[in-house]
Amino acid sequence: MIKNLVKMPKTLERREKLRSDLILAAERMIAARGLSGLKTRDLAREIGCANGAVYNLVADMDELILRVGSRTLLRLDEALSAAESAGEPSPQETLVRIALAYCDFAAENLQLWRALFEHRMEADKVVPDWSVQDQMQLFRHIYQPLAALFPKRSREELGITARGLFSAVHGMVALGLEQKLVAVPLPALRKEIAGLVRAMSDGLIARDVERSGGG
Amino acid sequence: MIKNLVKMPKTLERREKLRSDLILAAERMIAARGLSGLKTRDLAREIGCANGAVYNLVADMDELILRVGSRTLLRLDEALSAAESAGEPSPQETLVRIALAYCDFAAENLQLWRALFEHRMEADKVVPDWSVQDQMQLFRHIYQPLAALFPKRSREELGITARGLFSAVHGMVALGLEQKLVAVPLPALRKEIAGLVRAMSDGLIARDVERSGGG
DNA sequence: AGAAAATTTTGAGCAATGATCAAAAATTTG
DNA sequence: CAAATTTTTGATCATTGCTCAAAATTTTCT
Numbered sequence: 073m074i075k076n077l078v079k080m081p082k083t084l085e086r087r088e089k090l091r092s093d094l095i096l097a098a099e100r101m102i103a104a105r106g107l108s109g110l111k112t113r114d115l116a117r118e119i120g121c122a123n124g125a126v127y128n129l130v131a132d133m134d135e136l137i138l139r140v141g142s143r144t145l146l147r148l149d150e151a152l153s154a155a156e157s158a159g160e161p162s163p164q165e166t167l168v169r170i171a172l173a174y175c176d177f178a179a180e181n182l183q184l185w186r187a188l189f190e191h192r193m194e195a196d197k198v199v200p201d202w203s204v205q206d207q208m209q210l211f212r213h214i215y216q217p218l219a220a221l222f223p224k225r226s227r228e229e230l231g232i233t234a235r236g237l238f239s240a241v242h243g244m245v246a247l248g249l250e251q252k253l254v255a256v257p258l259p260a261l262r263k264e265i266a267g268l269v270r271a272m273s274d275g276l277i278a279r280d281v282e283r284s285g286g287g
Numbered sequence: 288m289i290k291n292l293v294k295m296p297k298t299l300e301r302r303e304k305l306r307s308d309l310i311l312a313a314e315r316m317i318a319a320r321g322l323s324g325l326k327t328r329d330l331a332r333e334i335g336c337a338n339g340a341v342y343n344l345v346a347d348m349d350e351l352i353l354r355v356g357s358r359t360l361l362r363l364d365e366a367l368s369a370a371e372s373a374g375e376p377s378p379q380e381t382l383v384r385i386a387l388a389y390c391d392f393a394a395e396n397l398q399l400w401r402a403l404f405e406h407r408m409e410a411d412k413v414v415p416d417w418s419v420q421d422q423m424q425l426f427r428h429i430y431q432p433l434a435a436l437f438p439k440r441s442r443e444e445l446g447i448t449a450r451g452l453f454s455a456v457h458g459m460v461a462l463g464l465e466q467k468l469v470a471v472p473l474p475a476l477r478k479e480i481a482g483l484v485r486a487m488s489d490g491l492i493a494r495d496v497e498r499s500g501g502g
Numbered sequence: 503a504g505a506a507a508a509t510t511t512t513g514a515g516c517a518a519t520g521a522t523c524a525a526a527a528a529t530t531t532g
Numbered sequence: 533c534a535a536a537t538t539t540t541t542g543a544t545c546a547t548t549g550c551t552c553a554a555a556a557t558t559t560t561c562t
Binding site: 298302336337338339340343 | 538539540541542543
């Protein structure tokens with residue numbers, strides 16, 4: 073029968089509250105014990121419902137992990153936004169600040185940040201659109217300073233450069249924070265990143281000038 | 288009782304053969320179905336032994352995955368070595384060739400390459416030394432051309448730069464081959480990588496000159 | 503309000519999986 | 533060849549994500 077959408081029945085209210093509790097509990101659990109430490113039974117106990125009830129709130133673990141990822145991406149986005157506008161407006165230094173903010177966020181939210189990249193969708197299931205959109209937002213922070221540095225480049229070229237630069241920084245952070253390869257002290261890693269970002273943008277500018285005129 | 292080490296009894300022979308079969312089967316299985324598609328029962332069936340026998344050949348799944356990783360790293364090392372010496376000897380172009388070789392290897396061995404980074408040791412177990420050593424070897428390819436470019440830098444500084452550069456390329460390959468973010472066609476990715484590596488080394492050289500004299 | 507209908511929650515249970523270990527099989531020794 | 537030793541086996545355990553019939557709850561209808 074058709075639901076009364078105005079009264080917001082107790083059931084729906086409770087459900088929304090529970091769903092939100094579930095996502096928060098999952099977030100805490102990943103932060104504390106890593107993606108592989110996330111267990112449905114622990115979650116159910118934590119939010120006070122039956123094992124099976126988790127699947128009334130969320131289609132499966134994949135969705136839950138993606139929801140947590142969405143929250144992590146949102147916070148990351150905020151951190152990058154803050155870095156974008158704090159400090160001197162020079163595009164190069166803005167790029168450096170954003171890179172360092174990315175590094176700091178990853179270090180401070182290690183497990184949640186890792187979960188973003190470790191998680192693999194169960195075979196032949198596609199990542200839902202809302203999650204993909206979340207991810208794409210990140211490049212936009214880096215896009216603006218790049219556009220200022222390279223006014224002649226097309227939107228598409230800039231997009232490619234932005235993704236490349238972002239990926240390079242991501243790699244440095246990823247391998248830098250990985251204890252698998254030699255663990256690097258955080259200050260050293262930050263210095264390394266700042267140096268390479270400056271070098272990359274210097275190099276890109278030099279090649280840009282070379283290309284479009286001044287020899 | 289004390290084993291006769293000369294006769295190489297049938298048992299040991301068989302065991303070594305089985306162990307080797309096991310690792311090869313695991314390699315094929317990861318290549319075909321990804322790290323998460325690796326199952327002990329399938330492995331046992333594949334090499335023709337009982338389920339439990341897998342644990343006579345290998346301590347646990349972690350060790351097996353590390354053994355496969357060791358083989359993958361060896362092949363990667365060979366690919367990078369080949370790139371190091373093929374083509375013009377200019378250090379910059381050598382760096383570009385190595386980066387592209389890394390990219391190509393990852394693309395051609397996608398699942399095995401991913402397994403190298405996806406795998407996480409079970410909680411509070413340490414990666415054995417032989418595996419760590421394998422991993423460190425990779426930086427050495429990039430170290431030599433860098434030493435040629437920056438003769439004044441100390442061994443330690445060069446090591447840091449080498450790791451940074453390697454990590455940056457790794458990041459571009461990792462996010463570039465990840466269908467999670469927008470899938471990039473391989474030729475475009477290679478172009479992007481070559482461009483950024485050239486820019487990075489240009490930038491690094493400029494900053495080096497600036498630092499140690501001409502300015 | 504109260505009974506019937508519809509919905510939601512529950513938790514026992516399923517299937518898959520990594521790992522174990524007592525018993526069976528094979529090998530070596532004497 | 534029989535006893536002693538080692539190796540292999542596969543039934544079994546514990547853990548998981550997930551399902552689904554039954555129980556509990558909520559809503560609807562009179």
